[in-house]
Structures are given as C-alpha cells and as structure tokens.
Amino acid sequence: MDKKLVFAFDVGTASLGLAARRGMEMIEAHTLLLDEEYGKRDELRKVIRAYRTRMAHQARNEYLDNLCREVGIPVLEGRKEEQKGDPRLEREFPRKDDPTQYNSYILRIMLLRGEKLEPWQVYKALHSAIQRRGFDSNVPWKNRPSQMKETDDDKDSKTAARAQKYEDDLQEAVGSNLNYHYPAYYSAYRMGLWDPKTDRINSRITHTAGGVRNEIIPRKLVEKELLALLRNAARQFPLLKGKELTVLYGPAGKAYASFYPELRREHSLKEGGENDWQGVLGQKIPRFDNRLPAACALIPRFHVARSADIAVYEATFLMKLKNMRFYRTDEAGRIQKESSLSAKEIGALLKNAREKADEIRKEAGPKEAIVKIAKAYSLNKTDWKNWLKKYADRFPATAPVPETLFQPALLNLAGQKESPAKIPVGKEENRPLPSNPLVEAPSVSGRSRYSRPAARLIRELILSGKSGEDFYKKNSGLCGQTGTLFEKFKKEDLDFLKQIKGPWDNIYIPTMPLSGDWNAIHVREEELDEKIEKLIGAQRNVLVAHRIRLFNEQLRRMIKAHGKPDQIAIEFIREDFLGEEAKKKLIKIQKDNRNAWEHTRQQAAENNIQGGGNIRKMRLLREQVNVCPYTGETLS
Structure with a gap:
C-alpha cells in the first residue's frame, strides 16, 4: 500500500486550512480561523498620517514665526504641554469693559481694511490666516500615473465639490462686493461678528453664532487673503515689503517649487524634502516610486523599469494573450478543442495594439500619452470580435459551452495562405463570448518586476514560437554583437531561458530561485531559513507577508511532527486571473x-x-x- 506522506494547505485571508495524510490515513486536519483584517496597518497609517500632518503644521507656524522676528513683528507664544500660552494669543473675546480686540477673524478684517493694529495684533491676524492651507484641486502631480486611481479621483472630486460649495456660500452670504470675498469675512459672518449689510463689527458672539469648523476652503481664497494681509502689514513693517511670495511659498517664491527640476537646481531643493515646509502654504510633494530600484527578476544586474513603459506594456500584453484559452472551430463552425493562440496570431494582435497606440500618441503627444497608451494593450470582447472578422474571417463558435468553460473560438491560421469565405454559424446572442475583458490593460502605477531589456526578451521569446531552450541556443551567441537586439546583453543574462523547459505552448516566466543564481537552483540547507525570511520580509503587502509567514510556521511544525513530506499541495486564490467585473x-x-x-x-x-x-x-x-x-x- 502507498504510504506517501502528503501535506495540503488552503491559504486564505480569513483562514488557513491544513491536512496531512500517510497513505490513505488522515493523521491531521484542522483549520486556523483568522480575522480577515488581521495584519493590515490601516489604522496605524491613519495615526502616522495625522502625526505627519501635525508636524507639517508646526513647521509652517515656525516658518512664519522666524520671518516675523526678522521683520520686527513680535511673536506670541502659544501653549506648550503644561506651559500656558500668551493670553493675547489664546483669548478670542475681551473682558467686560476692555476695548481691546482679540478675535482672530476681526483682526484679519481690520488688517484687510488697512487699519493700524498693534504689532501683536498683526502677528495674530497672520497666524490665524495660515491655520487652514486650503484645498488645491490642480496640484501639478495630479496626472502622474501613481496618482491615477479611481478611489483617489472619487475622494478628490467630493473634496472639490465641498470647496466649490464653500465659495458659492461665501458669495451668497457677503454679496457682490469683492472687498468682502475673503474667508475672514465669511467666518466672521457665520459667527455673527460681522454684518455684510452694514459692514459693522461686533466684539462678542450671541446664541445665534454658527460654527466655522470642517469647512473646505479653496486654496486660491487662502492665497488671496494672505497676500492682501501681508501687503497691508508691510505698511507698518517695511522689511516685509516684497517678501509676500517668500512668506507664502518659501525661498523659491513659487508654489510646489521642489516639483520643478529647474527650481530644485536653482534653490538646492529636494523633492518631497523638509524644504517643502518652508512657506506658510508649504505642502510636501508626494514622493512616488522613491524606493531604491529593485533588481530585475530575470536579469539581476539591471534595475526594474516603471510599469508605465512600452516594453513592459507589450511583454504583459503578450503573456496574457499567451495564457488566454478558447475553443477553436472547424470549417462548419463546430467546436474542435480547447486551444490557445499561436505565435503568429499573437503577433497579429500585437500589431493591432501598436496601431491603436500610435493613434493615441498622435492625439496626446509622446509624454502625455504613456498612461493612455496602456488601454491600447487590452482586449475586450468587442475588440476580439472585430479582430476575428478582420483577420480570421470567422465568427466565434456558437455551440453551447458551460459557463465555466466559455471562451471565444478562433480559426487556426497557421500555415494558411488565404482566409476562407465567411461562414455564418448562428445568432449573435448565442456566441459564447466572455462578459469580462479578455485581456485587461496593464498597470500604469509603480514599477514592474522586470527591466526593459528583460521585457523585450519576453516579447521576442513569445513572438518567436520557440521554446526557452531553443531560443537560448539560437540567440545566446548574439550577445554583445552590435546592431542586434542582444547588443547590451551578456551571455549569462540569458541563463533564465534554460529554466523554461518544454515546448513553446508551455512557456512561463520563471521566478528567480532563492539562491539568486539561475545556475545554482538549490540553496544550501544552512542558508535556507535566512533566504526564506528575507523573501517574506520583501513582501510589500503586509497582509500577504503575514499569511505567508503563518503558512511557513505551520509547515515547519508539521514537518517536525510528521517528517518530511513526499508531496505538498497548496490551494490559494489568484485574483489576477479574474477580470474587474468578475472580482466584483x-x-x-x-x-x-x-x-x-x-x-x-x-x-x-x-x-x-x-x-x-x-x-x-x-x-x-x-x-x-x-x-x-x-x-x-x-x-x-
């Protein structure tokens, strides 16, 4: 009787099922239940984000304080831990019979009017005006590939709508007089401290006062008011004259200065650095893809390319086409067998995608088009149907196919000189076309696993129709030869091709072994634990890293309890095989x-x-x- 020791695992986000049998005898079987959210860091990220926001706020306050000291404006110290702050800064309303004005909004209105204030009142007005930086819907990095996510777009659109509502409400409240179109006037109006009809100021609030918190103020209104406040303050403090833009945006005098390469060079700025906090409206530029570029998964001496790259688009597109399955038909439209695309057919689809990409490039320009071009390297059911009519001169098969097996059918054109006449094979509604896209557009954010040279190699391998070993034998001798695709390659760069065993139909992209050497697949036992821990630690998705670590711990426990298995079976969901609609x-x-x-x-x-x-x-x-x-x- 077969006494093989077999381990089986079902790895999921909410559970880890495991079993062991020796021969036909079950020796262990149970499930570890997990909170599907366990391992995520969403709450921690919120805390970190709040902390960084607070740090940025303090940095902007400090920048204003330093500039005020330089031009002779006295700085009022606020409360710090157990130390009480200056009462002139902390107080908003005067004591009875005290004529002094303390309210921040009223002081801003008085300074906007050009009234002479006490030096400390000038500081308090400026300090109040910078507490809200305002929302800018047109930040210069908005159209970066890393930012183009539906969830972010939806969030920004809601915030932009609230900002627009604020501006509409302000105009409705204060009227058509542009002298009142400042946040200070609107806030004072909401609190009952200012009357837009009489332009009268009240020193105290009543029971009818409204709230002014949780408002989204447009950045342009905050900038407009601050510039007016600074110009009027310069009449009392001449050293402030001409420094308005420096106060607002820092030494460069331009918003988001570190985003622009020429300003970074001129003012020695670092994109996303602490210099972004220089300026009372300073905002740190998000640093996208700022990690040290990883080594290519196939050719380690090269760094990975960005996902938004034509070579990466094409390699991804071709691999998805290579893995696509469907049913071919005979001359009568009858289903023959489940099949896949040939190298010639994949080449024709790539040519079609390149034509679409060229059209997009002409319309949008080469730089702006790189994100939009990604859509050209996709294939939905309409594209597929049109391609079949144009190139295969065949409709998809119409025989009823089980829903779990449905795929479009294609006439095999390999070796055929002319397309046969079109043969009608049934009604439109009976065609077993998938409801989801056949090939989704490649990602445009982040970085790929491969370098550009490796992506080009993958493309040429798929289009060649040869096995990995045959492709290596034919082309390894071309490495270093000028004028060839392999001009910049070394012969050892192609070693991964030798690991792709079997015919072209079974081509896959291998994963770099733990050893880090294509010619030394096996890792020494004393290095194995270290290599595995390093691999788990490299996972950027915290949830995935946690589940893999748990699986590794249970596997080691079972080996210790039952011995080394003859076989290990693992089941896990790969959502990558599903379209977006299927995922939903x-x-x-x-x-x-x-x-x-x-x-x-x-x-x-x-x-x-x-x-x-x-x-x-x-x-x-x-x-x-x-x-x-x-x-x-x-x-x-």
Whole structure:
C-alpha cells in the first residue's frame, strides 16, 4: 500500500486550512480561523498620517514665526504641554469693559481694511490666516500615473465639490462686493461678528453664532487673503515689503517649487524634502516610486523599469494573450478543442495594439500619452470580435459551452495562405463570448518586476514560437554583437531561458530561485531559513507577508511532527486571473454569503437552536423559502 506522506494547505485571508495524510490515513486536519483584517496597518497609517500632518503644521507656524522676528513683528507664544500660552494669543473675546480686540477673524478684517493694529495684533491676524492651507484641486502631480486611481479621483472630486460649495456660500452670504470675498469675512459672518449689510463689527458672539469648523476652503481664497494681509502689514513693517511670495511659498517664491527640476537646481531643493515646509502654504510633494530600484527578476544586474513603459506594456500584453484559452472551430463552425493562440496570431494582435497606440500618441503627444497608451494593450470582447472578422474571417463558435468553460473560438491560421469565405454559424446572442475583458490593460502605477531589456526578451521569446531552450541556443551567441537586439546583453543574462523547459505552448516566466543564481537552483540547507525570511520580509503587502509567514510556521511544525513530506499541495486564490467585473461579483458573493450565515446564526440563537448541522439546515430552509422542494408543502 502507498504510504506517501502528503501535506495540503488552503491559504486564505480569513483562514488557513491544513491536512496531512500517510497513505490513505488522515493523521491531521484542522483549520486556523483568522480575522480577515488581521495584519493590515490601516489604522496605524491613519495615526502616522495625522502625526505627519501635525508636524507639517508646526513647521509652517515656525516658518512664519522666524520671518516675523526678522521683520520686527513680535511673536506670541502659544501653549506648550503644561506651559500656558500668551493670553493675547489664546483669548478670542475681551473682558467686560476692555476695548481691546482679540478675535482672530476681526483682526484679519481690520488688517484687510488697512487699519493700524498693534504689532501683536498683526502677528495674530497672520497666524490665524495660515491655520487652514486650503484645498488645491490642480496640484501639478495630479496626472502622474501613481496618482491615477479611481478611489483617489472619487475622494478628490467630493473634496472639490465641498470647496466649490464653500465659495458659492461665501458669495451668497457677503454679496457682490469683492472687498468682502475673503474667508475672514465669511467666518466672521457665520459667527455673527460681522454684518455684510452694514459692514459693522461686533466684539462678542450671541446664541445665534454658527460654527466655522470642517469647512473646505479653496486654496486660491487662502492665497488671496494672505497676500492682501501681508501687503497691508508691510505698511507698518517695511522689511516685509516684497517678501509676500517668500512668506507664502518659501525661498523659491513659487508654489510646489521642489516639483520643478529647474527650481530644485536653482534653490538646492529636494523633492518631497523638509524644504517643502518652508512657506506658510508649504505642502510636501508626494514622493512616488522613491524606493531604491529593485533588481530585475530575470536579469539581476539591471534595475526594474516603471510599469508605465512600452516594453513592459507589450511583454504583459503578450503573456496574457499567451495564457488566454478558447475553443477553436472547424470549417462548419463546430467546436474542435480547447486551444490557445499561436505565435503568429499573437503577433497579429500585437500589431493591432501598436496601431491603436500610435493613434493615441498622435492625439496626446509622446509624454502625455504613456498612461493612455496602456488601454491600447487590452482586449475586450468587442475588440476580439472585430479582430476575428478582420483577420480570421470567422465568427466565434456558437455551440453551447458551460459557463465555466466559455471562451471565444478562433480559426487556426497557421500555415494558411488565404482566409476562407465567411461562414455564418448562428445568432449573435448565442456566441459564447466572455462578459469580462479578455485581456485587461496593464498597470500604469509603480514599477514592474522586470527591466526593459528583460521585457523585450519576453516579447521576442513569445513572438518567436520557440521554446526557452531553443531560443537560448539560437540567440545566446548574439550577445554583445552590435546592431542586434542582444547588443547590451551578456551571455549569462540569458541563463533564465534554460529554466523554461518544454515546448513553446508551455512557456512561463520563471521566478528567480532563492539562491539568486539561475545556475545554482538549490540553496544550501544552512542558508535556507535566512533566504526564506528575507523573501517574506520583501513582501510589500503586509497582509500577504503575514499569511505567508503563518503558512511557513505551520509547515515547519508539521514537518517536525510528521517528517518530511513526499508531496505538498497548496490551494490559494489568484485574483489576477479574474477580470474587474468578475472580482466584483466574487466579492459580492462572498459578502452575501457571510451576511447570510451571520443572519442564520442570529436566528438560531434567538430560537435556542445549537449545533453546526442544525444551523446549516436553517440556512437551507431559508434558501428554499420554507418550501419543500419535493412536495411543495410549507415548512416551519
């Protein structure tokens, strides 16, 4: 009898199922249940983000304080931990019979009017005006590939709508007089401290005062008011004259200065550095893809390329086409067998994608087009159908195919000189085309796993129709030869091709072994633990890293308990194989399932029903709408 030791694992986000058998005897089987959110750092990220926001706010306050000291404006110290702050800064309303004006909004209005203030009042007005930096919907990095995410766009659009509402409300409240179109006037109006009809100022609020918190102020209004305040303050403090833009934006005198290369060189700025906090409206430039470039997964001496790169687009597109499966038909339109595209057919689809990319490039220009071009390297059911009509002169097969197997069909053109006449094979609605895109557009954010040279190699390998070993034998001798694709390659750069065994149909892109050397696949046992820990630690997704680490711990425990297995089977979900629509459907099904079980458990608890079997029966009863499927009788 076969006594092989087999381990099996089902790795998921909310559970880890594991089992072991020796021969036909089960020696271990259980499931570790996990909180599906366990391991995520969402809450920690919120804390870090809040801390950095606070640090930036303090830096802007400090920048204003230093400039005020330089031009002779006295600085009022606020409270610090247990130390009380200057009462002139902390107080907003005067004591009875005190004529002094303390309110920040009123002081800003008085300075906007050009009234002479006490030096400390000038400081308080400026200090108040910089507490809200305002929302800018047109930041210069907005169209970077890393920023182009639907969730971010949705969030920004909601914030922009709130900012626009603020501006509309301000205009409605203060009227058409542009002298009042400042945040200070609107806030004072909301608090009942200023009347737009009479232009009168009140020193105290009443019970009708409204709130002014949680407003989204447009950045342009904040800038407009600050410039006016600084110009009027310069009449009392001449050293401030001409420094308005420096106060607002720092030494460069331009918003987001470190974003622009010429200003970085001129003023020795660092993009995303602390110099971005120089200026009362300073904002740190997000540093995208600022990690040290990783080594290419196939040719380690090269660095990985950005995802938004034509070579990466094409390699990704071709691999997806290579992995696509469908049913071919014969001359009569009957299904022959499940198949995949040939190298010639993939080449024709690539040519079609390049033509679409050229059209996009002409319309948008080479630099702006790189993100939009990604859409050219996709294939939805309409593209597929049009391509079939144009190149294959065939409609998809119409024979009924199970939903789990449905794919479009294509006539094999290999070795065929002319396309045969079109043969009608059924009604439009019967074509088993997938409801989701066949090939989704490649990602435009972040970095790829491969360098540009490696991406070009992948492209040429797929288009060649040769196995990895044959491609290596044919082309390895061309390495270093001028005028060839392999001009910049060394012979050892192509070593990964030798690991791609089997015919062209079975081509896959291998993963760099733990050893880091294509010619030394196996790792010495004494180095294995260190290599595995390094691999797990390199995972950027914290949730994935946690689950892999848990799997590794359980595997080691089982080896210690039962011995080294002859075989290990692992099951896990690869969402990459699903389209966006399919992912949404899967997530909805999973969510509905969880909700249904939770509702059933609650019902069982209310009716004092216990035991997993009874709860499952209750779930079935609900799904049957309390009706027996055999007799049609109502059950209770």
